[in-house]
Amino acid sequence: MNQKIAQHKHCRSCSKAFVGEGRYxxxxxxEGNEQTMKRKKRQxxxxxxxxxxxxxxxxLMSVLG
Ligand SMILES: [Zn+2]
Structure with missing residues (x-):
């Protein structure tokens, strides 16, 4: 079941459905998503x-206090 929609992917960055290779x-x-990921990692x-x-x-407070 759901053979037709199984063929497309969702972009990791904008969540748009697309057909093709890769994740974006x-x-x-x-590029945008990789920058966001780096920023998120840092956060x-x-x-x-x-x-x-x-x-x-x-x-320390509970030990000292
Ligand atoms: Zn996209």
Missing amino acids: CSDECQ LLMLYVVSVAIMIGAL
């Missing part, structure tokens, strides 16, 4: 560092 509908989407890392710092802070 165009070069612009590929995630920052979030991780901040939450670890808060956890350590809370731990």
